[in-house]
Amino acid sequence: MKRLLAVLLALLGAGCKSHTQIAPGDRAALEQTLSGPEADRFLRGSMYVTPFFGDASKRLLTPYPPDEVLLLDDTKGQTLNPGPIEATLPAGSRARIRKVEFPTAWVVTERILYSPRTLPWVYVDVEGAPKGPPLVLVLPGNLKTREEVLAEVGRSLAAQDPAAQLAALPEPVREAVRQKKALTDMSAEALEMSWGTPETIRRTLEGTVRNEEWIYPGGRRRAFLTDGRLVRVEEGPPPAK
Known part of the structure; x- marks a missing residue:
């Protein structure tokens, strides 16, 4: 039985490699830092909840609408939509x-x-999320590094409550x-x-005028800002090259 188990493990190892460059020690430190008892976080921006591709046991938390979620391709190389x-x-x-x-x-x-199984996953509880x-x-x-992981998590989950930043915005x-x-005319922030x-x-x-064009995944949404203020948006298929 032990020999059979060893063979099965060897086959699994031969057919599936690791997809992380984060060292084991850094992975353990990140787990402790990010999910410790004092690690309250806040959504830095508003987020969508969608299905998790073919995995009904999870849901995706994403800042982008489903047609901009470019995490997984099918066998023909076409991007898979996670769901509504x-x-x-x-x-x-x-x-x-x-x-x-x-x-x-x-x-x-x-x-x-058929899930983004070769990418890092962060399991999150969010207050107010439907059951x-x-x-x-x-x-x-x-x-590749601990610092890069912390920075990427921080793009979505803020360590500081943004309540004051939100309160400073006009109600509309x-x-x-x-x-x-x-x-x-909303600010870039x-x-x-x-x-x-x-x-x-x-x-x-x-x-002296600063112009910016913000392009979102897939090129379907573009925002044009002047001196840090939104002037107009374009939504639809990406422009032809």
Whole structure:
């Protein structure tokens, strides 16, 4: 029996490699830091809850609408949509990290095939979230150091309560942030709390005027800002190259 188990483990190891570059000691330290008893967090921006691709035992926590979630491709190389929006959680919601799971060889073998199983997962409880399977925030796969992981988690889960920052916004802007909408003349900070961090920012300077084009994953949404204020947005298919 032991010999059979050893053979099975060897086969699993041969067919599935580790997909994390974070050292074991750093993984343990991150788990302790991020999910410790004093590690209260807050949603830095408003977030969506969607299904978790083919895994009904989890839900995805993401700042982007489903058609911008570029985490998983099918066998033909087409991006898989995780599923429809189930809830919107407002910026400032209290959160707690339950577990940080890195894609080691063993972990990857236990995950469902059609899920982003080769990426790090952060299990999060969020106050006000509808009851259901646990929420998972998926991190990029190119993280190499403890500092990079902390910075990436911090993009979605703030260590400091943003209540004062939200309270300083005019009520129409606060409502736009809650609903993940863009509102003309809202600040860059408010837009990021609403729409999330853009994938690319293109900056130009016209005299003393600073222009920015924020491009979101897949190029379907673009926001144009002048001197830190939203001027207009474009939503739809990405422009032809």
